[in-house]
Amino acid sequence: MINLSRIHFPVTTLGPGRRIGIWFQGCSIRCPGCISMDTWVHGRGTTKVGAVVEAVSPWLSAADGITISGGEPFDQREALFDLLAGLRARTKADILVFTGYPWATIRDALATSPSLIDAIVSGPFDIDETQTLALRGSDNQELHLMTPLGRARFEGLNRRIDEKDRTFDVMFDENGDVWLAGIPARGDFRRLRAILEGGGSTLRISEDTRFPSL
Template identity: 85%
Template sequence: MSTMVNLSRIHFPITTLGPGRRIGIWFQGCSIRCPGCISMDTWVQGRGTTAVDEVVQTVAPWLSTADGITISGGEPFDQREALFDLLVRLRARTDADILVFTGYPWTAICEALATSPSVIDAIVCGPFDIDETQTLALRGSDNQELHLMTPLGRARFASFERRMDERDRSFDVMFDDNGDVWLAGIPARGDFRRLRHILEGGGSTLGTSEDTRFPSL
């Protein structure tokens, strides 16, 4: 029987969460719930329940052309069994690199990673901290750590051990069947506020999934 997993969405291609054209898989449900998170819609548990087999079948047509796979959330490590089941199945089907984002600190996940070596090439770990600076590539706040786990991870992600620059100031735009628009990427502080002002200036409106308890964003 296939492991069950709660997912928010799947999209291909994305280009802003790692190098190249990537498959993006967002887990649904997060127990960490960092203040100021841009993805409050992924916090609620129990939505988007499906089988890991179904996820693999969905992404299978893209695997031959994808440069990498990025798994985010929500919080992937809240569904640890499903996460590693999915990772093992994907690793068996592709040579693309696998990047995982988690809000858990390294000390909380390193033991689990040691039991399944080589299924993750790179991992960004640590909670988003709204009070931290944001100067590093591929990270929402500078307390987050990028760990390169495999030779492939080091080859693909060593270039992200740098300060953020204009290459990182971009988003992928995704459209759902119901007309919702999703942005994939790592926004700088205030990006959503600036986007709202631009749209409202043109007569449009914007509703976001960010944690709006922090208007300085």
């Protein structure tokens, strides 16, 4: 079984090309300033791994890659690797995984299945770090290229961030909630909230807002 927050296609802001986004539900790391507090709680969205593979299968032929984030995928390590194996059996698209765990913590687990992940961004989000690198929320996070496909697809993202990285994908769910996928600059969500509320809208955001420095 797997606890899942949501899936979406296409996602264009979390890796190269048009990607399938899969967000795990539940996170034990809970980085201060996280933009996705809604994915912290464990025990929501429980389903079978095979059901997730079937749900994304209609998109696989059109997808350049798959991005798995959360929540924290490595909190559900067995489900994560079952999902990766199921996806690998159906597509040659690249697979990128975001984890808040340091590289030293997950390296041994990855060694047992070295070909399941093409690239991985590791390390916790740190609100006291600068944010100057592409595909990373803070500069302590590391991009690891795990396979030849990963090197071909992601080597160009080992660079400084630029303006084209400051974009979001907008998603709507069946309840009318709006989800933004991407890696925002510090304070982007608060600026968006101020703009929308200034126009008379009411907005509740999932960002951890306990830290005024954001």
